[in-house]
Amino acid sequence: MEEWVTGRHISFNLDDRSYLAILKREVHRLSIQCGLTEKKVAEIDIVVAEIGSNIIKHAGGGEVLVMLTDNPQPAIEIIAIDSGPGITDLARMMQDGISTSRTLGHGLGAVKRLSDFLQVYSVKGWGTILLARFFIKPAEQYPPKPGPEIRTLLVPKPGEKVCGDAFYVHADRAGIRIFLGDGLGHGVEANKAAAAAVNSFRYCMLSDLGEVLRQMHDDVKRTRGLVGTIAVYSNKAQTWKICGVGNIHTRMLTASTSRTHLPYNGIIGHNIPRTINEQEVVHEAGKEQVLILCSDGIKTRWDMMKYPAIFRYDMSVLAAAIYKDNARKTDDMSVVIVKVK
Template identity: 50%
Template sequence: MGNDTHIVLKAPDRSYLAILKKEIHNVCVSAGFSAKKISEIDIIVAELASNLVKHAGGGELLVKLVEENNIAGIEIISIDSGPGIADINRVMLDGVSSRQTLGIGLGSIKRLSDVFQLYSQKGWGTIVLARIFEKERPMSLKKTVTEIRSLVFPKTGEELSGDGFVYKVEKDKVKMFLGDGLGHGPEAAEAVRQAGNSFLDCNSCDPVEIIRSMNTAVKKTRGLVGTVVIFDMKSKSWKLCGVGNISTRITGPTISKNYIAYNGIIGMNLPRTLNVQEIEYEKGQLLLCCSDGLKSRWDLLRHNGILRYDLSVICACLVKDFARHTDDTSVAGCKITL
């Protein structure tokens, strides 16, 4: 399924910090980042991890290698359930600290990051997003009409995730697939890997045809549940079809709609009748898909202004509030701006 999986690194107390820093350092070395860029990432990780312990009583970092416009990078997301930040603008200033330190942590993270966002609520906690790229991105890059992000990580104690997310952006179509292999571990991961490969190989623009093709491709695996979403730029509409307990919701200025998937298992007992559900596009819409690694009644109602943030921050909010932590977990989001 590609490099869609985040590494989850816990930081419950100071004793974990050295291990955490070393692990992310090794990821950057393996990815071939320059010594200068690795040293900058080391500083970011040190500040994020230190903040988790000092100010939040612990938390976790989610780490994944990324690539945008053929430039390699790394995404680091810090999540905590600490006291939150009452005045974000103030704490971004150098010299401001609530713990009698130098007070340059968040400011230095922002300066060293190509993408930096911070979301916090008092009494709820804080999410920090940092993306750092190996090379400077061209200033002439046009803003894309499609934003797609995901958080996928395995059940605690497992190396492989049985959840997976893949997508492809074509000239007039955006195609996405979120799958959840039955159970967890290597066999679940293999089922969702084969399903993802089938999705990428299939040239159809019909979600039902894609799922039926996928059903044939994964017959020898333990099976999975999954949802296919296609956005058609010409007709300005979403087309969805899913089998099993993947939760999908489209929210917008005037419409908030849940998609109900069919009962069944891809690769084992696919329903004879499958139909595509079509939803009209409107400006400001957000599509979110989640596996059952999140509680079924998830929402973003308590997070004022969250829809203005990067999709990775939105996905992290859902993980923070609704992750079960007893299974593989995946959340994927898509925004289209026409």
């Protein structure tokens, strides 16, 4: 059994070199807090400096997201995002010892060597996403497991210290249970509403998703309310059941199809429809299926055709790509992705 409760990314804008020092200081502090060795901390310092330098010099600025994660194993996760020209010869630049002029001289090859996990996704004229993870415990303690790939990205509204979006994910032999909620507005009160909904969902024993939402509605009435969507996957039946109230954007993707789930109108905790029915989506065995949920801090008209071959990458890269092109920056922003085969 595995479960994940809301963990958020910290955003660092790198529009100016002066911001790089802040990023380096905060990641260094986090590395020490995680109990990493001096050698590992120094290696992470090198990686962060190289990533930040590349973003500023070659893309004219960008954004770095940092999170302490347990998924797929305990690690410091760094996602660097830019809208620069892209990397022309990525394979060559990933070789150790190769570096363009005016960088620190370590290059992406050294970044790859010093990271426990690294993927770089780059499209000419669109930009680049770099995903790096630094494991807190030896990788041998966390052998790869078959099953779904679950990735999350939550970023508070700029200037807020807490996020008004929240999620809960539970995966076991029976299947997957997911909830994504968005508290009305943003800030502390929105956070309280979303957290109350997560707590309600986490311990609810009801099976019908409409009834689960009704129970949640009763449990959060003393908060300002929220919108939210539940998705449950059954390994035995190989089906998804989806049910939501309010504007959580939910999309199901396969290699050849894209289907958007339409939620009910309303606000959980204030007013919900009298009749709430779950929708069922069949998963064809052997075919990849990707479920994506986004709060309304993410624009809904994103086009997967902009991201060639992105399903070959870790789903955190896809989450970052959606965030890069569609984050409103006027509200809390969240993307939850589940890939099943």
